[in-house]
Structures are given as C-alpha cells and as structure tokens.
Amino acid sequence: MNGWEYKMPVRVVFGEGKVATLANEIKNFGGHCGLLVTSPSFVKRGVATLIQEMSDGLIAGIFSQVSPNPDVKECDACAARLRELQCDFVVALGGGSVMDCAKAAATFCISGEPSTLYLGTGKSVPQEHLPIIAVPTTAGTASEVTSVSVLTDHERGIKTSFSSFGFYPTLAIIDPELTYSVPPYLTACTGFDVICHAIECYWNYRHQPVCDTLAIRALQLALPNLEKAYHEPGNKEARACMAEASVTAGLAFSNTKTSAPHACSYPLTNIYHIPHGEACMMTMCQFLRLNAIDTRVQALAVALGFTDVNAMADELSRMMQATGMRRDLKDFHLTDTDITTLVEKSKSPNLYSNPVEVTDEFLYQMYHDMR
Ligand SMILES: NC(=O)c1ccc[n+]([C@@H]2O[C@H](COP(=O)([O-])OP(=O)(O)OC[C@H]3O[C@@H](n4cnc5c(N)ncnc54)[C@H](O)[C@@H]3O)[C@@H](O)[C@H]2O)c1
Numbered sequence: 001m002n003g004w005e006y007k008m009p010v011r012v013v014f015g016e017g018k019v020a021t022l023a024n025e026i027k028n029f030g031g032h033c034g035l036l037v038t039s040p041s042f043v044k045r046g047v048a049t050l051i052q053e054m055s056d057g058l059i060a061g062i063f064s065q066v067s068p069n070p071d072v073k074e075c076d077a078c079a080a081r082l083r084e085l086q087c088d089f090v091v092a093l094g095g096g097s098v099m100d101c102a103k104a105a106a107t108f109c110i111s112g113e114p115s116t117l118y119l120g121t122g123k124s125v126p127q128e129h130l131p132i133i134a135v136p137t138t139a140g141t142a143s144e145v146t147s148v149s150v151l152t153d154h155e156r157g158i159k160t161s162f163s164s165f166g167f168y169p170t171l172a173i174i175d176p177e178l179t180y181s182v183p184p185y186l187t188a189c190t191g192f193d194v195i196c197h198a199i200e201c202y203w204n205y206r207h208q209p210v211c212d213t214l215a216i217r218a219l220q221l222a223l224p225n226l227e228k229a230y231h232e233p234g235n236k237e238a239r240a241c242m243a244e245a246s247v248t249a250g251l252a253f254s255n256t257k258t259s260a261p262h263a264c265s266y267p268l269t270n271i272y273h274i275p276h277g278e279a280c281m282m283t284m285c286q287f288l289r290l291n292a293i294d295t296r297v298q299a300l301a302v303a304l305g306f307t308d309v310n311a312m313a314d315e316l317s318r319m320m321q322a323t324g325m326r327r328d329l330k331d332f333h334l335t336d337t338d339i340t341t342l343v344e345k346s347k348s349p350n351l352y353s354n355p356v357e358v359t360d361e362f363l364y365q366m367y368h369d370m371r
C-alpha cells in the first residue's frame with residue numbers, strides 16, 4: 001500500500017450562533033484593524049453592519065463590491081482598501097465568491113501587485129498574507145478550508161483558479177444560521193456542489209483513507225437533507241446538516257482536489273453562465289455511469305445504501321429534477337462547433353483524476369446527448 005498524507009491548517013469552529021464569537025476570536029490572535037469583505041445583499045439586509053457591531057470596534061470598514069464569479073478588478077480594489085485602512089486581518093462573510101476574493105486580496109494587499117500577475121499565468125503567489133477569518137453563508141464551496149481562489153478576468157475572458165498556502169484562512173466560523181436566507185435555487189446549486197466535491201474526492205486518484213471517510217460522511221449528511229433545505233428554507237436541522245456536509249466535503253477535497261464534473265463545469269459556467277454547483281452536477285450522473293466499472297465507486301454506492309452505481313445515478317438525477325436543476329443543455333441550442341468547443345475547454349488538469357479514462361469521444365458523445 002502506498003503511504004499518504006493529510007494536511008489542514010485551518011481551525012474550524014462549527015455551530016449555530018457561533019458568529020457571535022467573532023470579537024473574541026479576533027482578540028485571540030491579536031487583530032486590531034480589520035476589513036469585512038462581503039456582497040451587496042449582506043449590506044442591504046443589515047447583516048454586514050450587525051457583524052461589524054459584534055466586533056467591538058475591531059472591524060474598521062466594509063468592502064462589499066464583490067459579484068458572483070468575482071473579477072480580478074474587484075480583488076484588486078479589495079486589496080487597495082486593505083492597504084488604505086492599514087488592516088491587519090480580513091473577515092470574509094459570504095459565499096465562495098466573497099471568500100475567494102478576500103483570500104486573494106489578503107495576499108496581494110501586502111505585495112501591492114495586481115492579481116492578474118498570478119491568475120492563469122503559473123507564476124507562484126507570494127507567501128506573505130494577512131490572517132483571514134472565513135465565515136461562509138452558503139453550504140457549498142467550502143472555500144473556508146481550501147487554499148484555492150477562483151477569480152474571473154473578464155478582459156482576458158478567463159475564469160480560473162490559483163492556489164497558495166497563504167490562501168488558507170486562519171479560522172473558519174461555520175454558523176448554519178447564516179444560511180437560512182439562501183433562496184431555494186441557490187440552496188440546490190450549492191448543495192449539489194457539496195455532493196460533487198465529496199464524490200469527486202472519493203473517486204480521485206489522490207484518494208486516501210482520511211478523505212474517503214470525510215467524503216462518505218458528507219454524502220450521508222447531504223443526500224437526505226438537500227431536498228429538505230430546498231423545500232423548507234427554515235428547517236434548522238436540514239440547514240445544519242448541509243453546512244456540516246459542506247465543510248466536511250471541503251476537508252476531504254482540499255487534499256485530493258476535484259475531478260471530471262468540476263472540469264466540465266468550467267466551460268458550462270464561463271460560456272453558458274450556469275451557476276457553479278448546477279454546472280458541476282450536470283455531468284455528474286454521466287461520469288458516475290462511466291465510472292461504474294471501478295470497484296471503489298461500486299463500494300461507495302453500496303456504502304451509501306444503493307444497490308449499485310446506476311441506482312445512485314438514478315437517485316441523483318431524480319433529486320436534480322425535484323430541485324429545479326437542469327439536466328441537459330437543450331436551452332442553449334448547441335451546434336456541432338459549440339460541442340467541440342465544450343470538449344476542448346473541459347480539459348482542465350482535474351479531468352484526468354477520474355478513475356476511468358475520459359476520452360474526447362466520451363466527452364463529445366456526452367455533450368451531444370445533452371443538447
Ligand atoms: N475556493 C474554492 O475552493 C471553491 C470551490 C468551489 C467553488 N468556488 C467558487 O465559488 C463561487 C460560487 O460560490 P457560491 O456557490 O457560494 O455562490 P456565490 O458566493 O457566488 O453567491 C451567489 C449569490 O448568493 C448570495 N448569497 C450568499 N449567501 C447568501 C445568503 N446566506 N442569503 C442570501 N443570499 C446569499 C450572494 O450574495 C450572491 O449573489 C464560484 O466562483 C466558484 O467557482 C470556489
């Protein structure tokens with residue numbers, strides 16, 4: 001048996017109402033002047049001000065110009081604000097978009113360089129960074145426990161990720177109460193992102209026992225609770241289970257990385273603007289059926305209580321339909337050229353961590369069948 005390693009530098013605090021511990025947590029690591037990074041909806045709903053007030057004056061300002069799929073310019077503006085206020089820590093309150101923007105800004109505010117020097121260029125990100133407290137408000141990306149940031153450069157027409165040890169938050173405060181306001185469609189998109197993280201981690205060629213255990217636990221929580229959270233946004237138990245599933249899947253895939261459905265999601269989001277989780281899930285069932293010959297994938301389906309991998313794919317497909325997720329690309333009237341472009345743009349490195357070889361022919365047929 002090959003050896004393995006598990007790494008997780010983020011301290012994780014989980015529980016309802018835990019966001020109220022923010023001031024104490026900041027004092028614990030000696031923060032004096034912080035910036036709260038969030039999205040406009042948190043300012044509009046008064047949540048950002050509430051969190052700032054909870055900080056005992058330690059959060060000096062709010063930066064809320066972060067869009068879904070944040071642009072490099074938003075990251076650079078956030079870094080400039082951090083420098084202007086001479087901040088010594090960052091609090092990221094929001095979904096993956098806010099956390100990813102804040103994580104990168106916490107590094108580039110020190111070097112003063114634009115994020116475009118590093119995003120999509122392969123250049124190593126400088127190590128020095130401000131401490132980050134990540135407070136997720138969706139149960140999905142688990143960016144609070146990963147070293148990855150996904151940014152978009154609309155000028156260059158790319159959405160891509162870069163990573164750095166410095167992008168790991170110092171602390172993740174996961175308070176399920178913050179997810180009660182997530183509307184049903186976003187609940188489904190983010191919930192399926194969790195399911196994809198766990199499955200893609202499990203069948204990844206980098207799999208190892210700690211990540212396998214976490215991935216199975218995440219699926220045991222998410223599979224019975226996603227539809228409950230979708231239909232009953234105020235169901236505290238379902239929300240807590242989804243929040244725990246999200247961070248648990250994150251603790252798993254942070255070490256293995258993702259795989260083919262995530263690789264295929266990038267062009268689906270970039271070209272057709274399909275939200276991240278929905279885009280990942282669009283090809284998950286096809287990859288499950290492709291991977292059904294793999295004995296580990298068969299064992300996963302059985303561990304989750306399914307008779308076999310095809311039964312698992314059938315159930316996921318039913319869940320997608322029940323939660324308003326698109327299962328095909330009919331809306332987009334794809335031409336043969338569009339399909340060829342999708343095939344080419346799906347070839348990110350994570351496509352190749354699938355247990356069964358993913359050929360161009362498979363991708364072409366898959367997209368063809370979806371149109
Ligand atoms: N860093 C990583 O490891 C990682 C992993 C997967 C995905 N991602 C990236 O994360 C982004 C997606 O993040 P996401 O799915 O969390 O969505 P998001 O952060 O883009 O948020 C989507 C919308 O939901 C709103 N929202 C967030 N929380 C809310 C709440 N509690 N109540 C009401 N509205 C709320 C936001 O304001 C925004 O308008 C994508 O860019 C994706 O590529 C990053």
Ligand SMILES: [Zn+2]
Nearest residue numbers: 141193197280
């Ligand atoms: Zn994801």
